[in-house]
Amino acid sequence: MKKTTIAIIGVGLIGGSIALSMRRDPEIRVVGYDVRQDCLDKALNLGVIHAGTTDLQTAVREANIIFLAAPVEQIFVTLRTLSGLDLQPDVIVTDVGSTKSEIVRQAIKVIPPHVTFIGGHPMAGSHKSGVTAASDRLLENAYYVLTPNADTPEHLVNRLADLLTLTRAKVVQMDPETHDQVVGAVSHFPHVLASALVNLVAGYDDENAWHARLAAGGFRDITRIASSNPRMWRDVLLQNRDHILKIAKDWSKALDDVMELVETGDADRIEHFFQTARDFRDGLPERKAGALPPLYDLYIDIPDHPGEIGRITTLLGARQINIINLQIRETREDIYGALRITFQTQAEMEKGEELLRYFEYNVYKRV
Structure with a gap:
């Protein structure tokens, strides 16, 4: 054959x-x-x-x-x-x-x-x-x-x-049109938003360098996709132009609507705005591969003394658990943990979590 x-x-x-x-x-x-x-x-x-x-x-x-x-x-x-x-x-x-x-x-x-x-x-x-x-x-x-x-x-x-x-x-x-509309909303347009927000803060940082210093924590996490390939995303936006433009108009109206609530001081409807977003977001599948790649991050409380980060990486390395990034977090308003460890896969993250908990580290995951 x-x-x-x-x-x-x-x-x-x-x-x-x-x-x-x-x-x-x-x-x-x-x-x-x-x-x-x-x-x-x-x-x-x-x-x-x-x-x-x-x-x-x-x-x-x-x-x-x-x-x-x-x-x-x-x-x-x-x-x-x-x-x-x-x-x-x-x-x-x-x-x-x-x-x-x-x-x-x-x-x-x-x-x-x-x-x-x-x-x-x-x-x-x-x-x-x-x-x-x-x-x-x-x-x-x-x-x-x-x-x-x-x-x-x-x-x-x-x-x-x-x-x-x-x-x-x-x-x-x-069908192709449905694909482009859906992916435009859940992948393409979020890249626009992330990059626009980063550029906005970069402009503010020209006047006050504290913007970049304090943005090193959660801000960096939620805008990670702004680090994507610029030429690739140029081409994606131009090829999906019609859907992106419509989504941008819908987004602009949604932003205007919530800013009107802020302007009028409507506390109940502002809370409802955040509650509906939270309910939908919490209902999304966790750690499933979708339009945007999932994060395999653990956040760890560590004592502030020499050798602690080395001990953690040694423990993980001894168990053949691969890590792809480490970050000391100076701003932690959105999640506990001073050290962020990024893993290649969910399986390695779960093995890392089990190991670190065994050695009595406080370990947290972003949900």
Whole structure:
């Protein structure tokens, strides 16, 4: 029986993670394409792909499934290029872009009749980038949205969905416009808000440097997504322009409404404003992979004497518990704990919590 050939166009964090997931099936051959030979060399050395090439035609010639795992703008370029290449009959082309409507429209316009395009969006990521950060567990339990057209044959959608079970993601389907509206509200627009708030405080800090000093605690936590890739988010906002503009108008009205309550001194309705937000937020699933990556943080009370942080990291290291960040918190109005430890996964966070509690540290989690 002939092996299924998967082409990964863009062997980075997401493309590499999909490739590693595909390699769980011994009947799948993974071919990687990248414009940089050094990225392909790393992917080959790490066992992410079976073969790699900087020639797109070579990468896709025998492919049964093609994943476009490049930035959003590059996906458009690749779609146009694919339309002129020699592809297998009945090949499925899919992408990993975080916007879908424009990509799907472009794909319908340029791909040949024997090619089926099915939009895709794996809703997972990492603080790291590049193929060296790829993991076969990156997409595990995350939502993987497929956005087929109304006339896409169901058996082909099922074929792709079945293949994606190798990622251990939760595959769901929705139309491209619905996807862009939902993700615009719960992912794209929050990035706008976080960056706008950071820029506002940065302006205030020009006049009074205490803004940056006191912002090092909770402010830094709630605006963490403002550290995302600027070029990527430029492209995302431009591709999802219509939905972002509508959400911004709704947000502006919501802000005006609550500021009117503040201006009139309506204490009961101000409290109701915070209560309804709290009720909805507390009802959201905890530690589930969604549009924004979850945080795996523990907060710890530690005595103020030399060697205490070293002792904690030694305890964790001795149990092979990996940590990716440490921070001493000088402002702690929103949560207890002077030391914040960030873990790679929920499982490592839970092991760390159990260990530190055993050694009688006071440990807190953000909820």
